[in-house]
Amino acid sequence: MAWIDNPIIEFLEEDARRLHHPHDDALVVSIRVGDYNTHQVLVDSGSSANILYYLAFQQMRIDKERLVPTNAPLVGFGGARVYPLGVVTLPIMVGDYPQQITKDVIFLIVDCLSAYNAILGRPTLNSWKAVTLTYHLMIKFLTDYGVGELQGDQVAAHECYIAMLEMDNHL
Template sequence: MAREEKTREKSPTLGVIKMISGGSTDGHSNRAQKAWSRREVINVNAPSGEEEPTISFGSQDLQVVILPHNNAIFIRSKIANYNIMRVFVDSGSSINAIFQEALDQMNLKDYQLEPVETALFGSAGHTVHPQGEIVFPLTIGSEDLLKSVMVTFKVVSAPSSYNVILGRLAINDSKVVASTYH
């Protein structure tokens, strides 16, 4: 066994595979995205100034879960004062998206989409051009612990099994902690 471990340690590295992502997190040009990335690295250790609650998960959080499972995280939320079901919490997404069909069902009058130039790239390699972006208040949580933040959503006209994708931007702004097990 020890001989096999030594052999594996000496295996040459064939290359490096880096992360690929699409969609802008701040600005639409490569220059704006690089500047955003530099700011994020600089601000990692900045104190927030507010006391953070202790977050823990326990057996009580498994009451509605049938184990074993490998389910995605879907939640309910309130967006622009509409209760929205099938909101996908996706820590791998660099954007927040609301699908056009859900936006149409919200029956909002006189909303205007801000233009978006950046295309979105899905894991299957498909390119999607958002219809635009819109800012809505997002409220998540339960009766005793609610959090509301303003969120910028890319409006996507594509078939989907969910209404909204909450990506890293909304997850971080809301200070959400998700446990895929619980």
């Protein structure tokens, strides 16, 4: 089949019909990380790293011995430096069979407050050859069986946004 050899990633207006428009929502998805369905994952093409927040790491019951030390700080929007507890490589799976992919992802483990459980950044998006479109709140990516997709959760995006605002008010 020629389309599998050279698939075309396209977004159609009907892909966006499930959303409330207009919106400026973040792309928040659910993915399978190891043995866990992980919700409230922010897709951030502006991030140079994949982040797994320590609380989510603990909830996944991953042995802390798997953490590899790192001394490279993350520099945030305001210039603040955050030092990760370490890095861990975990398999993640996205998409619906057969248009799905499973890849090992290197996560920096960060111990700070967040409404998100994880952030997927450019390293993962690039390894998937993914195309994100915030208007559609969707990621599309190439698989061996055509184009896979991962839809964002508009309700979760709103909940995370409100939770982040509340966190800012309590600091």
